Amino acid sequence: MSHAVQIKNPYLPEAMRLIRRNPLTEDVHFFQVRAVDMERALSLDYSPGQFMMVSIPGIGEAPFSISSTPSRPGLLEFGIRRVGRITDAIFKLKENSLIGVRGPYGNGFPIDNMTGHNLIIVMGGLGAIPLRSLLFYALDNRDHFNNIYLLYGAKRPAEMLFRKEFLNLREREDLKCLLTVDKDDTGKWPCYTGLVTNLFRHVTDFDPQKTTVVVIGPPVMYKFVIAEILKLNIPKHQILMSLERRMKCGVGKCGHCILGGYIYTCLEGPVFSYWDVMNMKGLI
Amino acid sequence: MNSGVRQDNRFILQKIDDVSTLDLTALRTTLPFKKLLVPPKFSLFHFDSKGYATDFSTLQKRVIFGLHPCDIKALLIMDEFHAKEFKDPYYYERRNRTVIIGLSCLPDDKCFCNATGNETVTEGFDLFLTDLGEYFLVWVGSSRGDDLVRECPKLTDANVGHEDLKKYMQWQKHRSRQFKMDIDLTAMPEIVELSYDSHVWEQEGKKCLSCGACTIVCPTCPCYTVLDEAELVKMEGERVRRWDSCMFREYSMVAGGHNFREARSERLRLRFIHKLQSFVGKFGKPACVGCGRCLDTCPVGIDILSMVKHLQGEEVRA
Secondary structure: OOOOOOOOOOOOOEEEEEEEEEEOOOEEEEEEEEEEOOHHHHHOOOOOOOOEEEEOOEEEEEEEOOOOOOOOOOOOOOEEEOOOHHHHHHHHOOOOOOEEEEEEEEEOOOOHHHOOOOEEEEEEEHHHHHHHHHHHHHHHHHOOOOOOEEEEOOOOOOHOOOOOHHHHHOOOOOEEEEEEOOOOOOOOOOOHHHEEEHHHHHHHOOHHHEEEEEEEEHHHHHHHHHHHHHOOOOOHHHHEEOOOOOOOOOOOOOOOOOOOOEEEEEHHOEEEHHHHHHHOOOOO | OEEEEEEEEEEEEEEOOOOOOOOOOOOOOOOOOOHHHOEEEEEEEEOOOEEEEEOOOOOOOEEEEEEEEHHHHHHHHHHHHHHOOOOOOHHHHHHHOOEEEEEEEOOOOOOOOOOOOOOOOOOOOEEEEOOOOOOOOEEEHHHHHHHHHOOOHHOOOOOOOHHHHHHHHHHHHHHHHOOOOOOOOEEEOOHHHHHHOOOOHHHHHHHOOOOOHHHOOOOOOOEEEEEEOOOOOOOEEEEEEEEEOOOOOHHEOOOOOOOOOOOOHHHHHHHHHHHHHHHHHOOOOOOOOOHHHHHHHHHOOOHHHHHHHOOOOOOOOO
């Protein structure tokens, strides 16, 4: 029996180098990773909203959102919260060590459908990690979008991810940067205090039919934020969110991320519209 | 060659060296063919300080003999599933080395391939043998199958006449009369959709032991988990892939402990939405082929038949 040429193996990680790491908050750290081969590092393409499977041999593998933008090639950036066995091991890595990475996986944000739209980016908690990718992508391709709004709510100033980076964005005239904390325990917070939902009153003067809202945050945030968004008359398929699920493969085989009965989050998600979420039940 | 072999009151699919141990009456094997194409546990790759390496060179060519139409339909589902989007090399490196010889069967009281539309097959095998008493009618389903037949010209006779076909028709009619199961899958996707909030899930979920036996014996269940098995001292080991089950509690649990399907009823509902609703929407047919394995296996009597009856609102025999 003749035997076909070996099939490309999507399960094999690629060795990448951890270039730099620094803390974003107490338990969330920022990791910059680069393919060992420079040509490969520069040609690695992905979309905002996609994720990679990161491996520590001997410990295991888990999915992580990409936080960098493809418009700034060469480096992959991740924001990782220390929450379990694998992230524990990642937190023990020193700069310059090798880790296994494969991907990118998932659908990412539907950039083509968003082109020419106003873009409202709403983040809470770890939602800032994947949305930073979209935000910088949009700022790097500024003429592809109409008005851009950034709404970010954190509990306290110290818990705001990418705090310095985002505070600097307030100076830009082509972005409305609205940052809020539930409680200012420093007395020096220069922006808003209160819930992220309060920020929507500053989002004015736009055509809802030509607007895409992207909201990622902890489950408790969705209910209230989506109620605000619906008040703005933005169509349900133009309200986007990204879901977290258990994943063991990233390539639509292991089954753990299944939604409804046959939607693989790793293939058809992690980005879904509010219509999908309403239609499929049990998603958020 | 792997084939159905009798063991106590069951049939198991196992390697045979002696054709006399082969049992032509073997009906459903406890575990389906999937154990030969995606073994219950195997290494995805070896890792050490040098990197990651997969080795397919030790995989052997083999024949699976005696798959029945339900299993062959399940094989087609598995073929499609493992080919789409990202082609799975572990499945296909084994599949490409495997010859499938199908065998006709007469249903028992747990067979319902007639209700799932899988009572006959026209593809998915290299050869398919129908037992017509004094001889077998052989369907050649692939170029490899054709080679097999030509390899042993003494065993076959290319002249299939009208009498043979008549016999074959009679046999088919006889077989279709043997089905005893009363199950009707009409409009099941709609029934499942409308039953999302039904009390049936909670009621059956209370009985479910979360043992995963239903998914292990199901020929169309492909889910797995991945774990690293490392040496204690040196940085070396295997990344291992092992069958998993959507009935297990940790199946949908993410890091930090949040569980998207904490309740047994939620996991049970996922399984039946998958088999009877969503899969139909995606592939135009249910992911249940009617093999009867879950009816034979579930220790508390939750299976496709009982769930369908419950959802249709009928009484179910205890």
